């Protein structure tokens with residue numbers, strides 16, 4: 165079945181919504197590739213662009229009554245679904261910006277639709293925020309005394325039905341939770357993209373939704389760090405007081421522990437963000453120890469390793485090739501178990517002084533799913549202004565972005581092979 169990636173083009177007045185026939189086929193050449201010096205290459209095709217056909221559809225924004233032209237691209241194969249779970253304020257948006265950048269092109273909210281939409285659309289990816297499946301609005305939650313983290317405040321049946329439909333190549337009318345008003349707005353049309361990212365509080369909570377995920381990530385931010393990030397954002401950007409931030413974190417904690425945190429056992433990759441161990445009794449929270457916990461045996465995904473796969477390695481790269489001021493940088497790599505699963509863990513404690521020197525670290529990592537030597541360093545330099553670019557959060561989020569690209573390409577490859585086989589049989 166053909167899936168479609170859609171972006172909204174210039175708003176214009178058009179007649180009835182219509183998803184018409186596919187017209188025009190465009191094929192890309194395989195992406196040019198430099199030699200990958202350090203990584204074991206999986207042998208999959210690097211041609212990421214499938215045969216793409218553009219079609220135009222007109223949709224009506226129910227809320228505004230305005231009409232917008234949505235340009236959809238039909239992709240070969242079904243939509244690949246990625247889940248990203250984390251509490252509010254734990255870096256999901258930053259991660260999404262890094263991920264979209266890996267595919268090239270910027271992600272923007274649907275143009276001409278609800279200005280408070282939480283959706284982000286780019287050529288390859290559509291990111292939907294699971295807050296849109298809140299069944300209780302802000303006032304309903306207050307009345308029933310439940311938080312947004314409580315499953316009773318969310319419609320998992322609808323979430324499942326709509327993610328399934330998108331995966332099967334069908335468009336859906338997804339509700340919008342308006343964070344400005346706290347109300348549920350009229351739905352917006354979401355067309356099936358090449359890659360659908362469902363991000364939010366509960367992508368792995370409901371077993372049926374979990375089964376639909378091709379790859380999943382959990383951002384596990386320790387309480388101390390979460391608190392520091394929240395204070396920085398909510399005080400500086402949202403005008404909240406220190407007391408109200410503390411109260412909000414405390415009131416969410418029981419439901420976070422009950423419904424959000426347990427999802428990490430299902431994730432293919434968990435990025436843990438902890439206070440540094442390089443500074444004794446550090447309470448500033450500026451230097452971070454970041455661990456990427458990677459599940460073994462996940463289809464289309466091979467964990468990253470340092471020097472020697474399966475060994476336990478501690479590495480301090482500081483010296484002539486990597487400038488490190490106090491407290492320095494320390495890497496760790498090794499096998500472990502996590503919720504009863506075999507995992508590999510890559511850890512970085514400390515921060516980079518000079519980001520371009522990251523190439524030295526990159527050249528010692530393997531299975532990083534880059535298409536050319538230095539791609540990680542290039543991505544990190546491109547977004548040097550994003551939070552976490554000088555530490556393991558930015559590094560591991562970038563690597564996850566490359567891994568998602570590879571998972572997508574390998575699934576696509578498998579689908580193409582299956583289609584060729586079918587064709588040969590008939």
Ligand SMILES: Nc1ncnc2c1ncn2[C@@H]1O[C@H](COP(=O)(O)OP(=O)(O)OP(=O)(O)O)[C@@H](O)[C@H]1O
Nearest residue numbers: 251252253254255256257258393396397551552557
């Ligand atoms: N890696 C990082 N290092 C330092 N600070 C960070 C990092 N990632 C995020 N932050 C801080 O946390 C804040 C929230 O980040 P972001 O908006 O990406 O999170 P979010 O999970 O999308 O939040 P929400 O769900 O509330 O919209 C940022 O404004 C920034 O201050």
Ligand SMILES: O=C(CO)[C@H](O)[C@H](O)COP(=O)(O)O
Nearest residue numbers: 252295302312343344346365
């Ligand atoms: O945990 C959250 C995810 O973003 C929000 O708090 C939840 O969606 C409710 O939003 P709001 O506080 O704007 O009513």
